[in-house]
Amino acid sequence: MPDIFLAPEVAQALREGRPVVALESALITHGLPRPLNRDVAREMEETVREEGAVPATIAVLEGRPWVGLSREQMERLAAEPSPVKISLQNLPAVVARGATGGTTVAATMHLAHRAGLRVFATGGIGGVHRGHPEDVSADLPALASIPMVVVCAGAKAILDLPRTLETLETWGVPVVGYGTDTLPAFTSPTSGLPLPLRADSPEEVAAMARARDDLGLRAALLVTVPVPEEDGIPWEEVESEIAAIVAEAEREGIRGPALTPYLLARLAHQTDGRSLRANRALLVQNARVAARIARSIESSSPHPRPFTSPPAPLLTQGSGEGRG
Numbered sequence: 001m002p003d004i005f006l007a008p009e010v011a012q013a014l015r016e017g018r019p020v021v022a023l024e025s026a027l028i029t030h031g032l033p034r035p036l037n038r039d040v041a042r043e044m045e046e047t048v049r050e051e052g053a054v055p056a057t058i059a060v061l062e063g064r065p066w067v068g069l070s071r072e073q074m075e076r077l078a079a080e081p082s083p084v085k086i087s088l089q090n091l092p093a094v095v096a097r098g099a100t101g102g103t104t105v106a107a108t109m110h111l112a113h114r115a116g117l118r119v120f121a122t123g124g125i126g127g128v129h130r131g132h133p134e135d136v137s138a139d140l141p142a143l144a145s146i147p148m149v150v151v152c153a154g155a156k157a158i159l160d161l162p163r164t165l166e167t168l169e170t171w172g173v174p175v176v177g178y179g180t181d182t183l184p185a186f187t188s189p190t191s192g193l194p195l196p197l198r199a200d201s202p203e204e205v206a207a208m209a210r211a212r213d214d215l216g217l218r219a220a221l222l223v224t225v226p227v228p229e230e231d232g233i234p235w236e237e238v239e240s241e242i243a244a245i246v247a248e249a250e251r252e253g254i255r256g257p258a259l260t261p262y263l264l265a266r267l268a269h270q271t272d273g274r275s276l277r278a279n280r281a282l283l284v285q286n287a288r289v290a291a292r293i294a295r296s297i298e299s300s301s302p303h304p305r306p307f308t309s310p311p312a313p314l315l316t317q318g319s320g321e322g323r324g
């Protein structure tokens with residue numbers, strides 16, 4: 001059985017060396033409430049298109065890893081009654097059992113890279129949980145070992161941000177502020193933590209990605225984009241809410257993969273939906289920035305690609321189920 005299914009449009013864009021942007025799906029299945037999840041997923045795809053790139057939302061449907069979803073597939077995933085939250089740890093089991101779910105940053109990066117994609121947009125990456133330094137998201141080792149460009153709004157504000165930043169540094173992941181000198185904090189424009197690297201244009205990011213590839217380094221380039229000021233919540237305003245929510249999760253004994261979705265849902269409740277508005281705005285903005293970076297990378301790199309071609313996976317074009 002082939003291991004990855006490509007939407008026809010994605011397969012064609014890759015063949016022609018046109019820019020493609022990977023999008024994750026755990027935010028659809030576990031990060032946002034319905035029907036906002038479907039609306040935001042669509043809006044991200046439309047934004048990537050407006051910017052002249054091809055969107056490839058990645059998910060596992062009935063055991064098949066898809067890179068690029070048709071409208072119907074997206075619809076089904078967003079309405080799925082009990083989807084699996086798929087990270088690297090359970091990806092093989094989900095495929096073996098024919099299950100359906102949304103892929104986290106880690107699992108999305110793996111599948112995207114295997115399919116030959118180079119740029120990926122998400123919301124907030126996972127990291128080190130507050131009060132639980134043993135709970136480190138698989139997103140971090142994935143970022144350390146999969147050479148993509150990942151566009152995000154920093155790590156989720158519910159996490160231990162200084163520890164998350166230190167861990168990324170330990171593992172050699174360049175964390176770049178996009179038009180900023182401090183680490184964005186997901187729904188807040190800044191955490192106040194200084195970043196050593198800054199880029200102000202897609203071309204600068206593309207140049208860094210090229211240098212990374214030329215040097216044979218394997219870590220992702222993490223591009224962090226602040227949520228638009230008008231949609232974000234100032235850090236001082238959410239800080240105490242977040243502390244209270246984290247304490248509440250502790251009392252309730254919520255741990256492991258359930259923790260992030262729980263914290264996000266509570267944050268939405270406590271902020272009267274302001275965190276959802278911010279989440280939507282930052283996701284759409286990240287899709288836009290990622291598309292611009294993907295265009296810059298494709299326009300400046302030879303085709304076929306010398307270093308990032310996948311390790312000979314069995315790639316199949318979707319038939320019938322995919323885009324026509």
Ligand code: PSU
Nearest residue numbers: 026027031104105123124126137257260
């Ligand atoms: N960004 C969002 N909403 C989300 C996520 C990211 O705006 O729900 C997801 C990502 O898929 C990320 C995951 O990989 O949360 C992290 O989960 P954990 O902390 O359990 O590793």
Ligand code: MN
Nearest residue numbers: 135136137256
């Ligand atoms: Mn975890």
